Amino acid sequence: MKALILAGGKGTRLTDQPDAPPKPLLKVGDKRLMDFSLQNAVSAGVTEIIVVVSYVTEEVINHYGPQYRGVPITYKIQNDPRGLVHAIECAAGAIGSSDFILMLADEVFLAFSVTPLVERFHDEQLFAVLGVVEVDDRRRISKTYSILADSATGRIHRLIEKPRRPHDRIMGTGNCVLSNGILSYIDVTPVNQVRGEKELPDLIQCAVDDGQPVKMHIISDRYINVNSMEDFRSAYDLLTHHGGLF
Numbered sequence: 001m002k003a004l005i006l007a008g009g010k011g012t013r014l015t016d017q018p019d020a021p022p023k024p025l026l027k028v029g030d031k032r033l034m035d036f037s038l039q040n041a042v043s044a045g046v047t048e049i050i051v052v053v054s055y056v057t058e059e060v061i062n063h064y065g066p067q068y069r070g071v072p073i074t075y076k077i078q079n080d081p082r083g084l085v086h087a088i089e090c091a092a093g094a095i096g097s098s099d100f101i102l103m104l105a106d107e108v109f110l111a112f113s114v115t116p117l118v119e120r121f122h123d124e125q126l127f128a129v130l131g132v133v134e135v136d137d138r139r140r141i142s143k144t145y146s147i148l149a150d151s152a153t154g155r156i157h158r159l160i161e162k163p164r165r166p167h168d169r170i171m172g173t174g175n176c177v178l179s180n181g182i183l184s185y186i187d188v189t190p191v192n193q194v195r196g197e198k199e200l201p202d203l204i205q206c207a208v209d210d211g212q213p214v215k216m217h218i219i220s221d222r223y224i225n226v227n228s229m230e231d232f233r234s235a236y237d238l239l240t241h242h243g244g245l246f
Contacts, residue, residue, distance in 0.1 A: 001118060002098045003041035006087045006174070007034055007105035008054035008078050022056040023226070024105040025063055033226060034060075037103040040175075042069045044101060044114045050094045051105075052087045054078040083197030084174070089186050097180055104174035109220040114175060117217055121177040127212035128182065128204060130156065131175035131219040141166040144173065145201040147216055154215040156208055159201035161192065170216070172201065173223055182207060 007024040024034035034051075041049050049071055053060045061075050076091045088102070099121070101114055114131075121129045132147060146166045148158035159172065185206040189198045208214050224234050 001044070001046050001177075002048045002050060002095060002100045003037075003044070003046040003103060004050045004052070004088065004091055004095065004100045005034065005037045005041065005103045005105050006052050006084060007060060008052055008081050008087060022053075022059055024053075024060055026226075028108065028226075032063075033108070034064075034105040036108055037105055038064075038068045040112065040114045041101060041103065042071050044118055046071060046101065047098075048094075049073045050076060050091050050100075052076050052078050052091050054081045054087075083195065084200045085186060085189055085198035085203050088183070088203075092183050092186075095180065095183065099180050100178055102174060102176045102178055106226040107174055108224045108226060109175075109222065112175075112220040112223075114177075114219075117175070117177045117219065120215070120217055124213070124215070126177075126215055127179045127207055128214040129177045130204070130214065130216045131173045132170050132216045133173060133218065133220050133223040134169045135171045135223075136169070138166045138169060141169075141171045144171055145199075146170065147172055149216050154217065156204075156214045156216055159205050159208070161199045161201045171223070172216075173219070174200070175219060176200075176204075179212075181212070185210075 025032050038049065049068060051073055053075060057077060064073060067073055074094045076094055078087050078090045101118065117129045117131055135141065142162055142164065146160045146163045147156055147170050149156045182203065185203055189203045189206055191197065192199050204214060
């Protein structure tokens with residue numbers, strides 16, 4: 001099992017300082033944003049960490065170097081960023097024939113471990129396990145994706161990218177465990193007509209439509225995808241009030 005961390009964000013909505021570091025290196029308390037994903041990857045026992053970078057590439061590479069806590073890091077450059085699916089495609093060569101944990105470099109969780117996702121992936125011989133959280137404010141789901149699933153088994157039937165009116169409180173995150181076979185669906189994933197790029201939920205939907213076993217798994221009580229100053233302040237408050245996430 002490898003870890004794939006997507007760290008190509010500019011972070012322009014988080015700071016107006018021209019010399020600010022790229023988003024993965026922004027500090028929340030005493031940690032960089034990408035530290036949360038790196039620490040979770042190492043805790044899950046991955047053999048290699050692949051980091052996809054695009055903006056201000058050298059800063060990220062120079063900061064973390066060739067390894068993190070003894071686990072080797074391979075960097076892949078997304079020269080012409082076209083969304084998450086394109087980033088996965090850029091990393092396909094480094095992923096090779098391995099299954100992998102997908103993570104975003106701008107996600108912060110409370111009391112989270114990716115290990116249960118990995119265990120369920122193996123124990124139930126799944127094609128994919130998607131990490132989800134329950135939210136009080138359904139408007140937050142409109143920033144990620146919603147899921148239609150069997151309430152008893154967690155098997156997913158439909159993923160909806162940025163829904164206008166989410167049907168429940170389940171919010172999809174960027175933390176997933178994916179079979180290597182997901183790479184074969186990249187070419188057939190449709191391009192989102194609004195954003196002009198291929199979206200992660202549509203990639204996984206292709207596998208679902210093909211009959212692959214894909215399930216969801218609640219992974220945390222609190223989750224913040226840091227895309228704005230409001231998100232950044234919420235992440236800082238979460239870290240401060242709970243005395244650290246790790």
